[in-house]
Amino acid sequence: MTDNQVTGPAGTTPQGPATEDTGMRPRVLEPGQRTCVWVASADSDTTELVYETSETLLEAPNWSPDGKSLLLNGDGRLWRFDLGQRSGQPVEIPLDGVPPINNDHVVSPDGTHLYLSGMDGHLYRVPLTGGTGTRLTDDDGTLHFLHGISPDGRTLAYVEIPRGVDGVPGRLALMPADGGRGRVVNTGEGHIDGPEYSPDGAWILLNSEAFATEPGHAQIVRLPTAGGPLERLVASRTVDWFPHVSPDGRLATYVAFPAGTLGHPENRHVAVHVVATDDWGKTLRTFPLFGGQGTLNVNSWAPDSRRFAFVSYPMADR
Known part of the structure; x- marks a missing residue:
């Protein structure tokens, strides 16, 4: 979710023009800051810097279904970066009829469409190669922040927050992938974010x-898609966000x-953790890295489960 893209206090990252109604706006790099896109091995400490720029703040890589490209948002638009052309530049994917987007975007399981969160607080669907977008959500008085799609492609999981109301926790909601009204799922007290289906669709x-025993202390949890209580997967002193399971479930x-x-603010010293799904408590x-917001907001695993991508935002003076 992109709650820190709403205009913040003095000293936060400068922003682009705000979207009417929501106040959300694309993030931009600070002077002396860079976007660094990394690909890491799933089974070793190996990382590779695949793209670097001081021009555009890029966020939240998805992997293309063919494993050849990364899809990232930046400047309110969506970009494709070809991993086979390391000296090349990202190419914009046309999103006709879609407002500026944030860093909540996923690829449909059949590889034909992209599902996106617009900065107007609505969800959209476009062809994977780009084209005319379709708005999926109703004017129901809430903001919608997409994070997951079920393995059968029928259901979207997103975070719902009332429009124009400050301090209200996000709630888990599900809706048909073809559009329509969502339904809220009870996850108890406290804010939630980053809802994403397991590859087998069970969770x-x-x-x-x-x-949490103190404000904001998010932890990684899961709940059965068939209904049931939350299960805590990680008990840590750190504040943990955005769990993403590899396609093979391992x-x-x-x-x-x-x-x-x-x-989940920007410009913090954070860490990306890799765990086995049979023991989430063991890293x-x-x-x-220096990053946070934009580093790992969406599932960035390669289709073969052997690599994943993330983004850092180093500063010249840090």
């Missing part, structure tokens, strides 16, 4: 403050913020 994974990633962090490897 929805997310981060939740339901187990591994998962999430981003850990320092203890005491509220939300297999850790990739420290």
Whole structure:
């Protein structure tokens, strides 16, 4: 979710023009800051810097279904970066009839469409190669922040927040992928974010403050898609966001913020953790970086489950 793309306090990252009604706007790089897009091995500490720029703040890589490209948002638009042309530049994917987008975007399981969150608070569907978008959500008085699609392609999982109301926790909601009204799923007390289906469709994974003993202490949890209580997967001192399971179901990633962090802000020293899904409490490897918001908001696993992507935002003076 992109709650920190709403105009923030003095000292936060400068922003582009705001979207009417919601106040959300694309993030931009600070002076001396760079976008660094990385690809990491699933089974080793190997990382590769595949793209770097000081011009555009890119976020939240998805992997294309053929495993040849990364899809990232930046400047309110969506871009495709060809991994086979490391000296090349990202190419814009046309999103006709879609407002500026944020960093909540997923690829349909059949590889034919993209589902996107617009900065107007609505969800959209467009062909994978680009084209005319279709708005999927109703004017129901809420903001919709997409994060997951069921393995059968029929259901979207998103975060619902009332429009124009501050301080209200996000709630898990599900809706038909063809559009229509969503239904809220009870996840108990506390803010939730990042709902995403497991590859077998049996679980929805997310981060939740339901187990927090101090404000903002999000932890990784899951709940059965058939209904049932939350199950805590990680008990840590860090503030943990955005769980993503590999397509083969064997591994998962999430981003850990320092203890005491509220939300998932930009420009923080964070770490991407890799765990085995049969023991979420044991970290297999850790990739420290300067980033946070935009680093790992959506599932960035390669189709073969052997690699994943993430983004860092180093500053010249840090």
